[in-house]
Amino acid sequence: MKSIKKYSPFIIILEMMIIAVLTALLIREFNKPVPLARDQRNLITHFDQLDLDRIREMIHRFKEGKGDNLTMLEWGTDSGPYIHDFYDDGRELHWTVDSTRDWAGYDGKIEYVCRAIQLTEVEEFYKVELSDCENQPEDFKFNPVSFRKDEL
Structure with missing residues (x-):
């Protein structure tokens, strides 16, 4: 049990960093400009x-x-x-x-x-x-x- 308590703050910080990176990637994806042309122009x-x-x-x-x-x-x-x-x-x-x-x-x-x-x-x-x-x-x-x- 001691080893779990020792590493739990590290795991929590790691999880928060992963969530922050994923959130940043989602925000970036939603803020992409809409393309001004279509693939099949004709x-x-x-x-x-x-x-x-x-x-x-x-x-x-x-x-x-x-x-x-x-x-x-x-x-x-x-x-x-x-x-x-x-x-x-x-x-x-x-x-x-x-x-x-x-x-x-x-x-x-x-x-x-x-x-x-x-x-x-x-x-x-x-x-x-x-x-x-x-x-x-x-x-x-x-x-x-x-x-x-x-x-x-």
């Missing part, structure tokens, strides 16, 4: 500010004549995803909407080939608009995806 799924910034970058690249590509997964309230595949070569935009996995709606793919894209702002949304599209009237504008302002 995959749009959250429709948040980071995704909107990526859309703006894509539009900017197109206007500079540079190519780009994106994939978007847009979930409905009570259905499967709409899958948007987008690519451009800096001159033409190819936007394919695949709703074959949507349980409640149209089951097919639609591809738009257009020569103009812009981001328009309305009261509650930022809307991506494609125009100057093949096989469409001159004033045709296609709005494949929108971002709710209150969710950014």
Whole structure:
């Protein structure tokens, strides 16, 4: 028993040091900055500010004549995803909407080939608009995806 009492203050101090180190490591982990980018920049799924910034970058690249590509997964309230595949070569935009996995709606793919894209702002949304599209009237504008302002 004497040997236990002799070492107990040492053990208590050692335990307190271990707890202090672990606490410091946890505090450091919680204070790490949130990353400003996602691992898969070309995959749009959250429709948040980071995704909107990526859309703006894509539009900017197109206007500079540079190519780009994106994939978007847009979930409905009570259905499967709409899958948007987008690519451009800096001159033409190819936007394919695949709703074959949507349980409640149209089951097919639609591809738009257009020569103009812009981001328009309305009261509650930022809307991506494609125009100057093949096989469409001159004033045709296609709005494949929108971002709710209150969710950014």
